[in-house]
Amino acid sequence: METLSGSICRACRHKLLKPSTTRTFSTSSSRLYIPPESPAYIDVPRPLQQVRDIKPRAKGILPLPRELFPARRPDKPSTRYLENVTRDPLPKNVPSEDSLTETGRYKRRMAELRKTHLRSGLKELHARKTSIDSSIAARSAAKQRERARLLTQPEREDARLTNVSIPSAMRPQKIHVLSPEEQQEIYSARLAAHQANLAAKHEDRLDKLHTLYMNARNFITTKEQLTAAIDKAFEKNTSIWDTGMPETVLEMIQRGQDKNAVHGRGGVTLAGDLAERAAKDQERMKKIAERLSGGKL
Structure with missing residues (x-):
């Protein structure tokens, strides 16, 4: 050995x-x-209990099964559909049995067999789907009835007598079931609010469209207009710092809080103040005119 x-x-x-x-006698x-x-x-010591073999994980995912009887094709399992998908050839295109070879006869038998299998397979699959759907619907309806019964059943007498004292305000309240009149009232209120919201959006859209139309006169659409705008913006050759330092934020706030600010800085009326007040008045008048006319100016 x-x-x-x-x-x-x-x-x-x-x-x-x-x-x-067998027992040996050697030492x-x-x-x-x-x-x-x-x-x-x-x-190697082995465990007394048999070790379960772990199956290897299959990599990848399985594709979703195809829906054989979709809702958009209710006529699929009908006799007319089976006749269309397993249509027999026209008599003029069917050769005689004697003119066919052994291969041709074999192909004819296979074609008839495929048609038979397709008819029987579709019928059996549709019957299986119908039975499964009916069983699922029956189980779902039974569960819904059982749930409704459990929700509406009264409290047991022994549980009522052994319960601790709880204020009525702290007890769980039952869900209020709306009547058809209440449902219609809620629906009407929500519909009116939705229509009002849509009307407000429509008015806002019209206002924005009118504003865009009124501001379109100042749009730059050609190269000549762009050149003119650039020349106008950079026509000054002097620096803005030549007139002195600009006003700080603190100075503007103090001037706004001054009681005599309407008469200028420290009671002295300046040209800059007059121009600023005139611009503000023009802006206010423009807003008032837009509000009265209902459109942008």
Whole structure:
């Protein structure tokens, strides 16, 4: 047994070299004849309970099954649909049996077999789908009825008598079921609010469109207008800092809080103040005119 050929696989060699169950009378160990390449050379303890083999995880995802009977094709399992998809050839296109070869006869039998399988398969699948849908609908209706019964059932007498004292304000209130009149009133109020919101959006859209139309006269649409606007903006060759430092924010705030600000800085009327008040008056008058006329000016 120790001179076995090396061409034998390890599993077969392990079975051949498995120790005998008969009792031996030798004083040497019974595992001396196991070769080192054998899996049984080292005694590995095994658990008493059988270890469950973990199946490897299948990589990838399965595609979604195709819907054979969609809602947009209610005529699919009908007899007319089966006749259209398994249409027989016209009599003038059917050759005689004698003129066909063995291959032609085989193809004809396969075509008839495919048509038969398609008819029977569609019928069986539709019957299965109908039965499954009906069972699902029945279970769903039964669950809904059971839920409604549990929600509306009265409290048990033993539970009522053994309950602790709870104020009525702290008890769970039952859901108020709206009557058809209340539902119609709520619907009318929400519909009126929705229509008012749409009307406000429409008026705002019209106002923005009118503003865009009135401001279109100042749009730059040609190169000549762009050149004129650039020349007008950069026609001054002097710096704005030549007239002195501009007013700080603190000075403007103090001037706004001064009681004599209507007469200028410190009671002195300046040309800049007159121009500023005139611009503000023009802006106010323009807003008043727009509000009275209902459109942008």
